[in-house]
Amino acid sequence: xxxxxxxxxxxxxxxxxxxxxxxxxxxxxxxxxxxxxxxxxxxxxxxxxxxxxxxxxxxxxxxxxxxxxxxxxxxxxxxxxxxxxxxxxxxxxxxxxxxxxxxxxxxxxxxxxxxxxxxxxxxxxxxxxxxxxxxxxxxxxxxxxxxxxxxxxxxxxxxxxxxxxxxxxxxxxxx
Amino acid sequence: xxxxxxxxxxxxxxxxxxxxxxxxxxxxxxxxxxxxxxxxxxxxxxxxxxxxxxxxxxxxxxxxxxxxxxxxxxxxxxxxxxxxxxxxxxxxxxxxxxxxxxxxxxxxxxxxxxxxxxxxxxxxxxxxxxxxxxxxxxxxxxxxxxxxxxxxxxxxxxxxxxxxxxxxxxxxxxxxxxxxxxxxxxxxxxxxxxxxxxxxxxxxxxxxxxxxxxxxxxxxxxxxxxxxxxxxxxxxxxxxxxxxxxxxxxxxxxxxxxxxxxxxxxxxxxxxxxxxxxxxxxxxxxxxxxxxxxxxxxxxxxxxxxxxxxxxxxxxxxxxxxxxxxxxxxxxxxxxxxxxxxxxxxxxxxxxxxxxxxxxxxxxxxxxxxxxxxxxxxxxxxxxxxxxxxxxxxxxxxxxxxxxxxxxxxxxxxxxxxxxxxxxxxxxxxxxxxxxxxxxxxxxxxxxxxxxxxxxxxxxxxxxxxxxxxxxxxxxxxxxxxxxxxxxxxxxxxxxxxxxxxxxxxxxxxxxxxxxxxxxxxxxxxxxxxxxxxxxxxxxxxxxxxxxxxxxxxxxxxxxxxxxxxxxxx
Numbered sequence: 001x002x003x004x005x006x007x008x009x010x011x012x013x014x015x016x017x018x019x020x021x022x023x024x025x026x027x028x029x030x031x032x033x034x035x036x037x038x039x040x041x042x043x044x045x046x047x048x049x050x051x052x053x054x055x056x057x058x059x060x061x062x063x064x065x066x067x068x069x070x071x072x073x074x075x076x077x078x079x080x081x082x083x084x085x086x087x088x089x090x091x092x093x094x095x096x097x098x099x100x101x102x103x104x105x106x107x108x109x110x111x112x113x114x115x116x117x118x119x120x121x122x123x124x125x126x127x128x129x130x131x132x133x134x135x136x137x138x139x140x141x142x143x144x145x146x147x148x149x150x151x152x153x154x155x156x157x158x159x160x161x162x163x164x165x166x167x168x169x170x171x172x173x174x175x
Numbered sequence: 176x177x178x179x180x181x182x183x184x185x186x187x188x189x190x191x192x193x194x195x196x197x198x199x200x201x202x203x204x205x206x207x208x209x210x211x212x213x214x215x216x217x218x219x220x221x222x223x224x225x226x227x228x229x230x231x232x233x234x235x236x237x238x239x240x241x242x243x244x245x246x247x248x249x250x251x252x253x254x255x256x257x258x259x260x261x262x263x264x265x266x267x268x269x270x271x272x273x274x275x276x277x278x279x280x281x282x283x284x285x286x287x288x289x290x291x292x293x294x295x296x297x298x299x300x301x302x303x304x305x306x307x308x309x310x311x312x313x314x315x316x317x318x319x320x321x322x323x324x325x326x327x328x329x330x331x332x333x334x335x336x337x338x339x340x341x342x343x344x345x346x347x348x349x350x351x352x353x354x355x356x357x358x359x360x361x362x363x364x365x366x367x368x369x370x371x372x373x374x375x376x377x378x379x380x381x382x383x384x385x386x387x388x389x390x391x392x393x394x395x396x397x398x399x400x401x402x403x404x405x406x407x408x409x410x411x412x413x414x415x416x417x418x419x420x421x422x423x424x425x426x427x428x429x430x431x432x433x434x435x436x437x438x439x440x441x442x443x444x445x446x447x448x449x450x451x452x453x454x455x456x457x458x459x460x461x462x463x464x465x466x467x468x469x470x471x472x473x474x475x476x477x478x479x480x481x482x483x484x485x486x487x488x489x490x491x492x493x494x495x496x497x498x499x500x501x502x503x504x505x506x507x508x509x510x511x512x513x514x515x516x517x518x519x520x521x522x523x524x525x526x527x528x529x530x531x532x533x534x535x536x537x538x539x540x541x542x543x544x545x546x547x548x549x550x551x552x553x554x555x556x557x558x559x560x561x562x563x564x565x566x567x568x569x570x571x572x573x574x575x576x577x578x579x580x581x582x583x584x585x586x587x588x589x590x591x592x593x594x595x596x597x598x599x600x601x602x603x604x605x606x607x608x609x610x611x612x613x614x615x616x617x618x619x620x621x622x623x624x625x626x627x628x629x630x631x632x633x634x635x636x637x638x639x640x641x642x643x644x645x646x647x648x649x650x651x652x653x654x655x656x657x658x659x660x661x662x663x664x665x666x667x668x669x670x671x672x673x674x675x676x677x678x679x680x681x682x683x684x685x686x687x688x689x690x691x692x693x694x695x696x697x698x699x700x701x702x703x704x705x706x707x708x709x710x711x712x713x714x715x716x717x718x719x720x721x722x723x724x725x726x727x728x729x730x731x732x733x734x735x736x737x738x739x740x741x742x743x744x745x
Contacts, residue, residue: 001356002424002435002496003192003270007703010354010438014387015342015718016490016707018436025487028724029480035735036472036547044743046548049471053462074577076636097636109435109743120311122555122624126640128741129622131554133463135397136313140726145743155632155640157555161314165236166627 047132050141059092059115059139066090073147075101075170088113091097091154091169093121093134096161098154098169109145122157125171131157146173177272178348184274187585189683190429191701194586197275198268202261202586203286206579207673209257213572214666216249220659224611226628228652229645239628240305245296248306251567252327252411253292259365259418259574260284260334261582266362266421267341273350274295278341284334291327293512294319303640307626312383313394321384327735328373328380335366335373347595357441361421364445368452369414375406375456398465405456412563413452415571418447419529422574425495426526429581430517430688433500436706436713440625441492447453447485460551471547483542490534491720495713497527502711503704509715517696520687525577525601529570536567536612539727549734552741556621557651561615568658569608573601576665583669584684590675591668598687600664607658614650620737623648 014022019112040046054062066081066089073080082103083089089110092099094117104110116136123132123142132142144151156167177193184195219242225233268275276280297319298304304316342363345351355363379400385391394556424441427433435441457474460466477483501512508514517523526644540562553559580597584590591597621642623630630648632638679685686693 002428002433005353005356006438007350012437013442014437016496018440021491021717021720022440022484024724025484027490028487028727029484032483032542032546033476033479034332036476039548039735040468040472041738042414043548045551045738046468047462047471047551048468048745049464059689078636080224085707101637101729118312120401124555124622124624126622126639129552129620130555130741130744131462131551131556132715133460133554135401135464137396138398138464138582143745147742153637153641155622155624155639155641157627158311158373159240159314159626162237162240164240164626165633168632168635168637168639170639 001073048143051142052139052141053137054115054139056115056117056136060094060117062113063090063092063099071100072103078169080172083110086110091123092117093123093156093160093167094118094155096163096167098156098167101170101172103172103174104146106146106149106175109143112142112144114140114142119160121156121160121167124155124157126153126155128152133158146171149173149175177350178344179272179274187269188679188681189585190568192269195268195273195274197281198264201275201281201285202264202582204721205257205264206582206586208289208292209261210666210669212253212257214253215296216246217662217666219243219246219249219661220662221653224655224659225654227648227655229631231652232629234628237305238630240307241299241302244299244305244307248295248299250572251308255415255567255571255575256327256331257288258415259290260309260331260576261416262421263334263338263362263366265582266359267338267345270284270356270359271341271345271351272722273341273345273348276337280333280340283701284330284337285473287333289324289328291323291325293328293705294297294323296328297322297644299602304564309408310383311404312400313448314385315394318384318387321380321387325377325384328376330424331369332373333368338362338366352630352682357435357438358421358425359683360442361424364449364694365414365417365421368410368417369451371453372407372410372414375403375410379403379407394672398463399616400464401460401463402456405459406453410453412567413455414428415480416566417448419571420489420493421444422578423489423526423530424496426522426574426577426720427493427497427500428700430520430523430526430696431500433496434698434706435492435496436499437492438461440488444485444488444492447481451482454478455482455545458545458690461545461547462554464616466481468547475547477546480542486534486538490530490538490723491573491716493530494719495716496706498713498716499706499711500699503699503706509718512715513521517688517692521597521600521601522577522580522687525573528601529574529577532565532573532609533570534610534723536724537562537570539730540616541566541728541736543731546731546734548666549738551744552734552738553619555625556619557615557625558619560625561612561619564608564615565612569605569612572662573605573608576601576604579665579669580687581684583672583676587676588675588678589672589680593668594677596664597668600668601663603664604658604661607654607656609654611651611654611658614647614654618644618647618651621647658735659737
């Protein structure tokens, strides 16, 4: 009885259907456990968490240099920047926008350095719905290989203050 | 042999359990404050649901963030923790035939938690702390917000100490024979988890508070804060799981006369919670910088999914206990125990719906979203609140509502009015939560973010294109409104009963069940019988859990399939 003290010797192994279910549940837990390392080696999507500490002000200097060297255009006041295929790209979330607009080539792998100049942000790439967390003080390196061409929005999905709902950005992918 | 003095206690006319007057006072106080917190949270819930429903779009962004902070803290922290304190007083006295440990500690618990609760609400309502529940640094609230949370946590800690003291004096005074009852064991597991949870909260919030008053120059490191804060934030939800499962066992007994098949299995499952649940702060860091993939995998799996195993065990043992009790009453067939269950008893309906919503809704989605790689297509989308509204609201809150349909008549000694309304209340709330959970899950699959008042991005420099999530967000709005209405009905009924309900002093509470049902249930509670008889085998539960596992596998592998379709990333 759950509300009374168990009487007599109550310590014993399960049996019957209960034993069957515990066995099945344990097997299922093993399947769940193996799935993640399996996908780590065999799959194409994982979050390695690769990151380097960096003062926000230093990261913004890197972004500025990256923009200066590689700018190819302008979209609504935000520079469009095209890094050399396979190289490093920089993206900073600050003052409720993702800066700059990145122009990438399809099927080429880029190391995208993402950080914040103010609060924590959520990098959310749409419509694929790929999400990574961004923390000020950390240069989060996402190694990304665009698989489609077109224009892809970035929004912020971590609350970052009064203008959070306006925060957006863009990745353009070409052949 | 109890240690209760006759003039400081009474015997419950319904259950025959002793009730310590001092514990009764603190159960009442905590339950009342809990319901007040629920009322504040529900009011905010209406506003939020009607904001995310895009055609209504009620609140301006600034107010949306403010009421989201109100909603999160009042629901997830204040309502639930006040109710848990009430459960601790009950478990360490009535169920152990013992008195309340210390009035001084109990007053300390109530006063500190009340002060913290009022301070935090003041801070948010005065627009001094729109930082959402998580208050991720370097977002900064005014200092009293952090201080209020710390006071509230210290109060809860005193409640835990008082519970442990209660166990100590019951043991010392030999008020019970043998081992403590299962419900007390579950409450003890919750207390152990609560203690290390609260320590995490202190470690995260004390430096943040010192920074907010200018003693520390820099904010705590953002990544560090997330890991420690979630040691508090996630683990506190596991206190809820423990408390909720204890309530399931309690309600199963009170409403059907059930007893667990195997006490050892149930208790080992609680121990698994204690040992492995704290790893779960990793669930929130699966796409974070600075933590490696092996770290994420090991921790998000709670070692080897051993805490999930614990929930799957309870998910079998609780319905199996109900099935066996029903069979003992002579009900046959594979699912006769369910179709002939006391569905019109809101205590039973709330508890069993809680079990189903928690397992099928919250559990399956939780494990799937918490899978390291799958989290890439789920982190911070509306899928996350879709999951936890089915665990915490559809699971814990609904179970606590079911508990109230028994605790209020037994402790406040007043019967609920408007019985027909009370009987359908759990269905209204449960249906609303499930509807909202499905809407959130579908909208989140399209990339709709959580914590976001306006996915039209009106006024954004580069307007993003989200898929057409409008219909799903309408489902969120409608489901949320129905659920909030269900919760409001519960609050109105309970407040009315507490102050104006018909007294049942000196007699048994008016039963929620038919006289025949009630008699059978009571006879199972008071007589000794063996739940492991061959002819009582819970085959219906085995089929039910089989259906559960199949649903789990389908949802889980469908998510891996969805992950394959996104761009390669590492």
